[in-house]
Amino acid sequence: MSDSSATNTPLSIRNAQVSDVVNILRFIRELADFEKLSHQVIADETQLEKTLFADDAVAKVLIAELNGEAVGFALYFYNYSTFLARPGIYLEDLYVTPAARGKKVGKHLLKKLAKIAVAENCGRVEWSVLDWNQSAIDFYRSVGAVGMEEWTVQRLDGDALTLFAGPIK
Secondary structure, three states: EEOOOOOOOOOEEEEEEEHHHHHHHHHHHHHHHHHOOHHHHHOOOOOHHHHHHHHOOOOOOEEEOOOOOEEEEEEEEEEEEEOEEEEEEEEEEEEEEHHHHHHHHHHHHHHHHHHHHOOOOOEEEEEOOOOHHHHHHHHHHHHOOOOOOOOOOOOHHHHHHHHOOOOOO
């Protein structure tokens, strides 16, 4: 997808390539800084190459470029809805650099993801947002997203995951 935003600045959204790993990792780190979660980032370029670009890749990435410069990304993977009996897309991360915000880059990334979902007969696109990130929540509401107020995210990771994966006692 290549188009011009309201500011007539050339914007393109494309599938990431292996050569984008440096920028993908930079975006992940910048997002983690913003979310005050930098201490949780252990990703490195090698692991990203393996999980995003190998034959058995588990996720995909869209890259947003403004005037040829990478300014954002959307990292997603497929899930499945038993209620719909259809696949869905889970948006793990959506990030736009501070300098590119306000130029509809995030909206174009999300729109491209919606087009992928429709083309692949997915039943929905879902994601999580931190409850304190009001600007992101407002943005998501502006494109028609609905908060799932009655649902909470649950996570099993680290030592708790390893311990639980052991024998049943």
